[in-house]
Amino acid sequence: MDPVAVFGLVGVIGVGAQWIAWRLRMPAIVLMLLAGFVVGPVTGLLDPSVAFGDLLQPMIALAVAVILFEGGLTLDFKGLRDAQKGVLRLVLIGAPLGWLLSALAVHYGAGLSWEVAAVFGGILIVTGPTVIAPLLRQARLKHRPAALLQWEAIVNDPFGALxxxxxxxxxxxxxxxxxxxxxxxxxxxxxxxxxxxGGLAGVGIVQAFRRALVPEYMKVPVLFVTVLAAFAASDFVLHESGLLAVTFMGIIIANARLAAYDEIRRFKEHATVLLVSGVFVLLAANMSMETLALLDWRAVLFVVLIVLVARPLTVMISLAGSDVPLKERALIAWIGPRGVVLVAVAGLFGEQLVKLGIEGAELMAPLAFVLVAVTVVLHGFSLAPLARWIGLAESGPPGLLIAGASRWTVELAKVLQEAKVPVLLADANWWRLRAAREAGLPVFQGDILSEAAEHQVELMSYGLILAASDNDAYNTLICTDLGPEFGRDAVFQLARVKESGRATLPASLGGRRLDCDATFEDFAKRHAQGWTFRATKLTEEYTLDDWRAARPDALLLGYISGSGRLRFEAPKEDRPTTGLRLIAMVAPQEPKDKAPTKKQDTA
Structure with a gap:
């Protein structure tokens, strides 16, 4: 197949698999591996070794380097805090111990020689950061165990390669x-x-960006080229040491507090999605049925020893005597999915050992594939239920974070809390939060965009954000900043005052507007006139049309689904509405809710 056609096919398969996984709420790596096997060994449609020849391994090596650099960019030392000691133990004690135990599993489980076991055991230290991150988002894990898992995965990746x-x-x-x-x-x-x-490259980038030696539109290209140059320079001296160089470079940039840091990080995240997709599909397609046929019952024993013996022992011994609670240790000991770095580096060193005539080295790549597939499926589907069972994750539906405390937002929060929707009110003014505190509502006193909020607020517990302060510009800033993290469809703000024509902001700024299109002043004025928020349950007898006929002037914010999930949109006309609870601001002259009977609301 033509190389251009191969690039197109790999891109469509990889990104398509990630999109399908997102829709089905499945681990993306599983679908990418399956897709790669189907177009490669199963059907023979794609053979990367033939299509790219000697360029295949350098392409994969550069892709892994960019992936590890992006991982290093997430290593902000201020994000460690209470997880710092645990991470140090998992790296300083866990890495050597994991190497030893994994080597024993390779030798006695898979039956490979000590030479192969020593090399393969080192690679098995790594736990894939590109796999861990989406699993943590899906599980809505609490801050400390999430930080421990994420930092261990990123820091141990280059050490495993070394x-x-x-x-x-x-x-x-x-x-x-x-x-x-x-x-x-x-x-x-x-x-x-x-x-x-890595240090010189990181410091050089930081100084060049701070002194405006690089224009804004060239910052990302210059950074990208510098990553590749640093990897190549270090790799020239010692093969695979470039992984450490680019990771160290990423850590320096992450902790330099650059103004362009967010833009750089988001670009790298997008590049990582593409590269992970391509690498997994290429590596899976490059496997052969003859190699896979070499695996026997020892491959099963090898996976069992790694998952049920080596990983739990490594974590429990490393964290013994630490301040990490036992249930957090147990969760971390169980969760250890492997990812792209393991597969790529195992395939590379397997080929090198085969050239040296080491028996059994050809099994490193297929064993790595089997371990990745099993751990991703096993841990991907068990993390969220296990975390909820032991109390390390939110068990209910995702809640609402309201930025801006006022009389009407406090009342809205009270109605939502009574409807079993988790709510958090955030405001920098202590006195504005007084009514919320007296009502027993969860509050955060401070700027929601500050580092304090990042470390003190479990943002994963909230699926929606409503920027409802009296400052339109600040509402826009909140939605613009948190939009990439929460998703553009999950950040909402109040309508801006007198926004029309040239005053309209570009679509790239701010969040979605509520369907009622009301400003802060509109809500405040109605609240002063006696309007109140209501949660109205729809039944077969009391339909959406009935409610609209009875409440023609009401401001409809959204509804709560039968599963308890809040949505800021009007119910779809072509879908069943029975059981939904409408959230709206209604006029004072309307009767109070008593029972869910015809033409009546339920509070």
Missing amino acids: AAVLAYEVISALNTAETLGEAAWHLVLGIIVAVVV
Whole structure:
């Protein structure tokens, strides 16, 4: 197949698999692996080795480098806080211990030689950050266990690759004329070069951006090229040390507090989605049925030992005596999905060991695929139920975060809380939150965009944001800043005052408007006139048409579905509305709710 057609096919399959996984709420990596196997070994439609030849491995290596750099960009040290000690233990104690236990599982479980076990065991340290992140979002895990899992995955990725490099250098020295001393010096030199190159590249980017030496439109391209250059320079000295260099570079940039940091991070996130899709499809398609046929019952034993013995022992021993509660340790010990770095590095070193004549090295890649598939399916479908069962995740429907405390937002929050919708009121003014505190509502005193909010508010517990302050510009800022994290369809703001013509903001700024199209002043004026918020349940006897006929002037904000999920939109006319609870602001002259009978509301 023509290389251009291969690129198009891989892109469609990879991104398509991620989109289908999002729609079905499934781990995306499973569908990407299945799609790669179908177009590769099963049907023979795609053979990456033939299509790209010798360029295949360099392409995958560069893609993995960008993925790890993006992971390093998320390592903001201020985000550690209460998880710092646990992360250090998981890295300093867990990595060497995990290497040892994984090597034992490879040798005694898979039946491979000690040479292969030493290299493969090092790679098995890694837990895929590109897999962990979406799982944490789906599970709505609490901050500390989520931070422990995410930081462990990102930090251990380059160390796992370096552990494999160390073992490979020793084995290579034993099988060639090179001495162990020369191999050790080569390894130390490579690590030093990786840290120096990554550090210089990171500091150079930070200084260039701060001093405006690079125009805004060129910042992302310059950064991208610098990542590739740093990876290539370090990798030239020691193979695979470039992974450490780009990770270290990402960490420096993440902690430099650059004004363009958010834009850079979002671009890298988008690039990572594309690269992960492509890499997984290419690696899966590059497998052969002959290689897969070499796997036997020992592959099953190997996976069982890694999942049920090596991972739990590593975590429990590493965190023994720490301040991490037992239930958090248990959750972390169980969750350890592998990802793209394991598959890519295992395939690379497997080929290198085969060239050295090491028996069993050809099984590294298929074993890595099996482990990735099993752990992603197993942990992907068990994380959310387990976290809810032991109280480390929100068990109810996602709630609403209201930015801006006022008399009418407090009343709205009270009505939603009575309807079993989790609500949080946030405002920088302590006195504005007084009524909310007296009503027993959860509050956060501070700017919702501040670092304090990031560390003190469990944002994963909230699926919707309503920017309802009396400052239209601030509402727009909140929705613009939190939109990429929550999704543009989940951030709402009040209508702006006198917005028309040239005053209209571009579509890229702000969030969605409520269907009632009311401003802060509209809500405040109606509330002062005695209007109140109501939750009205629709039944077969009291339909949406009945409610509209009885409440022609009401401001309809949205409805609560039968599952308890709040939606800021009018119910669809072509869908059943029985059981829905309408949330609206109604006029004072209307009768109070008594019972869910014909023509009546239920509070």
